[in-house]
Amino acid sequence: MLYIIGLGLGDEKDITLRGLEAVQKSQKVFIEAYTSLLSFGISSDGLSTLEKLYGKSITVADREMVEEKADDILLEATSSDVAFLVVGDPFGATTHTDLVVRAKKLGVDVKVVHNASVMNAIGVCGLQLYRYGETVSLPFFTDTWRPDSFYEKIQRNRKLGLHTLCLLDIRVKEPSLESLCRGKKQYEPPRFMAVSVAIEQLLEVEQMRGENAYTEDTTCVGFARLGSEDQLVVAGSMKQLLEVDFGPPLHCLVIVGDTHPVEEEMLDFYKLAKKQGQA
Amino acid sequence: MLYIIGLGLGDEKDITLRGLEAVQKSQKVFIEAYTSLLSFGISSDGLSTLEKLYGKSITVADREMVEEKADDILLEATSSDVAFLVVGDPFGATTHTDLVVRAKKLGVDVKVVHNASVMNAIGVCGLQLYRYGETVSLPFFTDTWRPDSFYEKIQRNRKLGLHTLCLLDIRVKEPSLESLCRGKKQYEPPRFMAVSVAIEQLLEVEQMRGENAYTEDTTCVGFARLGSEDQLVVAGSMKQLLEVDFGPPLHCLVIVGDTHPVEEEMLDFYKLAKKQGQA
Numbered sequence: 001m002l003y004i005i006g007l008g009l010g011d012e013k014d015i016t017l018r019g020l021e022a023v024q025k026s027q028k029v030f031i032e033a034y035t036s037l038l039s040f041g042i043s044s045d046g047l048s049t050l051e052k053l054y055g056k057s058i059t060v061a062d063r064e065m066v067e068e069k070a071d072d073i074l075l076e077a078t079s080s081d082v083a084f085l086v087v088g089d090p091f092g093a094t095t096h097t098d099l100v101v102r103a104k105k106l107g108v109d110v111k112v113v114h115n116a117s118v119m120n121a122i123g124v125c126g127l128q129l130y131r132y133g134e135t136v137s138l139p140f141f142t143d144t145w146r147p148d149s150f151y152e153k154i155q156r157n158r159k160l161g162l163h164t165l166c167l168l169d170i171r172v173k174e175p176s177l178e179s180l181c182r183g184k185k186q187y188e189p190p191r192f193m194a195v196s197v198a199i200e201q202l203l204e205v206e207q208m209r210g211e212n213a214y215t216e217d218t219t220c221v222g223f224a225r226l227g228s229e230d231q232l233v234v235a236g237s238m239k240q241l242l243e244v245d246f247g248p249p250l251h252c253l254v255i256v257g258d259t260h261p262v263e264e265e266m267l268d269f270y271k272l273a274k275k276q277g278q279a
Numbered sequence: 280m281l282y283i284i285g286l287g288l289g290d291e292k293d294i295t296l297r298g299l300e301a302v303q304k305s306q307k308v309f310i311e312a313y314t315s316l317l318s319f320g321i322s323s324d325g326l327s328t329l330e331k332l333y334g335k336s337i338t339v340a341d342r343e344m345v346e347e348k349a350d351d352i353l354l355e356a357t358s359s360d361v362a363f364l365v366v367g368d369p370f371g372a373t374t375h376t377d378l379v380v381r382a383k384k385l386g387v388d389v390k391v392v393h394n395a396s397v398m399n400a401i402g403v404c405g406l407q408l409y410r411y412g413e414t415v416s417l418p419f420f421t422d423t424w425r426p427d428s429f430y431e432k433i434q435r436n437r438k439l440g441l442h443t444l445c446l447l448d449i450r451v452k453e454p455s456l457e458s459l460c461r462g463k464k465q466y467e468p469p470r471f472m473a474v475s476v477a478i479e480q481l482l483e484v485e486q487m488r489g490e491n492a493y494t495e496d497t498t499c500v501g502f503a504r505l506g507s508e509d510q511l512v513v514a515g516s517m518k519q520l521l522e523v524d525f526g527p528p529l530h531c532l533v534i535v536g537d538t539h540p541v542e543e544e545m546l547d548f549y550k551l552a553k554k555q556g557q558a
Contacts, residue, residue, distance in 0.1 A: 017293070089400070097407075114400045116285065116393030266379065
């Protein structure tokens with residue numbers, strides 16, 4: 001049996017009782033490193049909090065291992081219980097869908113233990129989840145690569161009065177371009193996109209396109225460390241949020257569409273002026 | 280302190296460790312009855328499984344109580360710890376947003392414990408969550424009330440190649456029309472919309488509109504008891520799903536947009552012909 005277990009967003013205590021039971025009865029436990037490195041602050045020797053609480057030794061599986069050695073993991077799952085731990089919910093990322101497809105093809109039984117993910121936890125800001133349009137991903141711009149296909153999607157959502165969740169780029173264990181040219185893999189240091197960088201890129205694209213999909217006065221909500229004890233949620237115009245230090249990762253951003261009165265009331269609690277007044 | 284704690288989708292074991300800790304240190308524990316009655320099979324004397332596991336007595340708060348007596352609940356939370364348990368994630372429904380707004384106005388500290396909800400657990404069928412358009416709600420049609428504003432939304436999503444999550448009507452403790460006329464509240468028996476009823480209503484509206492937003496050959500995914508041990512997920516055309524007995528509540532439905540290869544591979548596992556072949 002392969003258990004794919006969502007860990008939720010905060011720390012080791014966000015696992016469900018069902019998930020913990022599955023971990024405890026598994027002979028082998030893997031944790032996906034791609035996002036857990038950032039959200040749980042897990043380093044190669046920093047698993048101890050999780051290992052202590054779960055009572056199991058845990059193997060960190062980086063993206064290469066998941067993609068290249070999936071069959072080894074699955075082979076173990078044919079004859080014993082294997083737990084694969086994932087930050088958030090198991091189906092937030094394509095990689096895990098792929099793992100399930102491979103498992104099913106090999107005839108390995110799969111059980112999924114759900115948990116909170118960014119996709120539903122953003123509800124905390126008060127904007128109703130059923131009033132979101134298509135989600136967009138904002139990649140880090142480079143000198144030569146500045147893709148802006150998100151622009152039309154945001155524009156479309158806003159014309160319909162819908163909110164837009166922007167997932168911000170995470171780069172963990174990316175081979176550097178230089179090392180690829182040399183034929184020997186070396187990795188860039190991990191990077192995550194901050195709210196301010198996201199807004200700068202959004203405004204740069206708006207300036208180029210000039211179709212007023214949004215402006216620096218458009219209301220947004222910035223999130224940092226969503227679901228953690230020290231999460232930060234701030235609502236304000238793009239211009240205002242540019243000045244906010246959201247601190248450590250992970251960040252995400254919502255571009256607000258038309259709001260209903262209850263949504264408006266909740267947003268007010270997170271608005272910048274109010275927050276400063278309270279401080 | 281007011282803790283608003285998501286219970287997840289399955290049963291009492293889907294609470295997180297963080298949530299359980301908060302329940303255990305609360306002086307008073309309420310559970311929202313609106314959906315928990317159906318999903319957890321909780322009747323007035325059927326709370327014992329939860330109460331046993333959580334080690335606390337729990338008060339069932341129906342919608343009237345939440346809406347009319349919120350201030351009593353909040354008053355208790357000013358001087359002690361109060362836990363308010365909610366099926367799924369706390370921000371799936373407007374009612375809870377409203378409770379948070381009231382709490383903040385009264386100066387009551389609020390902590391949210393997130394969990395899985397329909398909005399992210401539908402990821403299990405393999406359709407990527409960032410490729411969904413606006414969510415729609417399908418209300419029970421009556422002889423005189425057949426609202427169809429969902430039609431344009433589905434049409435729009437499909438034109439863009441996006442998937443559409445249809446939330447199906449739940450009617451718990453609705454005062455009957457007759458009783459309202461008599462001025463004395465009596466309640467209709469609880470009803471939940473089955474996948475087949477949802478599809479019948481969708482096809483009726485398509486026939487009236489005739490704009491080919493979808494047809495009986497459009498691929499959909501029907502879900503029953505999502506996140507439970509006995510969940511059922513079946514993919515097929517509307518016509519095919521009409522014939523499937525999805526069993527007890529809750530149900531929901533996804534109308535599939537354009538699919539990527541990985542999405543297609545996952546959907547295949549849930550397709551009807553395949554399932555029958557395996558049986």
